[in-house]
């Protein structure tokens with residue numbers, strides 16, 4: 599087995615990479631900062647820090663969008679620079695296991711890795727929900743009727759697994775970013791304040807979904823649009839709950855739709871095992887209760903839900919019996 603094995607979850611807002619060599623999951627903002635003429639000047643958390651603050655000649659962007667690659671060149675430059683830095687220049691003969699989101703072409707990631715210029719031993723793919731199931735500690739090759747809901751930044755992936763395979767899977771274009779946008783537009787509409795994306799995200803992460811809670815509040819800074827000046831504003835948890843209710847409802851409705859289509863034999867297992875909520879938005883206060891109330895099924899939460907897929911990739915790399923769950927794409931046969 600190769601000494602350098604990487605398990606990659608190319609998330610829209612953050613990239614998670616398990617490295618066998620250092621036995622660590624790295625999690626960094628999936629952003630690059632591009633300066634005219636110079637090219638990539640920063641990546642990861644450093645690029646994120648420049649976001650919404652950079653001068654006009656520096657563009658800060660996400661190379662991934664809605665679970666797929668938006669800019670292959672920048673994603674490749676990021677990956678290469680990131681891994682070279684982590685392996686202190688000793689990157690060679692590496693193997694890659696990549697989590698493949700529902701509805702995304704498998705060849706995209708194989709092409710991406712091979713195009714980085716990193717000397718690569720092999721690239722294998724695994725369905726992202728299967729990796730998430732492993733990351734939850736489940737033996738997905740045996741388990742029957744497991745429902746996973748991964749709420750990420752751009753996407754929500756709802757899947758039913760049984761015996762190592764995906765029975766049903768649906769990817770919807772809704773997640774943390776849409777929830778942040780809903781908060782920004784409610785504040786613009788109700789208060790006439792313009793706020794940045796990071797502020798909207800702060801309110802979502804701090805206050806979550808707590809309808810009726812007018813006591814918990816956070817102070818933020820926005821631009822008063824009438825005066826054109828920066829000013830402070832207090833926002834209550836109840837305000838945020840109302841602002842995001844519609845986005846959360848569309849996630850809950852999609853979960854219900856999948857449950858309605860689930861064969862009854864698997865439905866019994868799901869009721870018994872509960873729904874597993876993963877992805878960064880699983881941290882959203884009150885989301886588990888909302889899903890449990892709407893479906894009458896208990897919802898299981900885990901620590902660091904955003905790293906669940908990467909933890910599953912770690913198991914694929916370490917535990918031989920899960921290798922049968924991976925596959926390679928045609929592109930690779932030509933190498």
Ligand SMILES: Nc1ncnc2c1ncn2[C@@H]1O[C@H](COP(=O)(O)OP(=O)(O)OP(=O)(O)O)[C@@H](O)[C@H]1O
Pocket residue numbers: 608609610611612613664665749750751752753754773774775799802803804806876877878879880881882883903904
């Ligand atoms: N405490 C929290 N409450 C609510 N949302 C949170 C919290 N912590 C993180 N998030 C949100 O989780 C999202 C990131 O989750 P994750 O890392 O799973 O997404 P991703 O894998 O990059 O995206 P995708 O899976 O859509 O490609 C962001 O929208 C972030 O704001």
Ligand SMILES: [Mg+2]
Pocket residue numbers: 608609610750751877
């Ligand atoms: Mg994700």
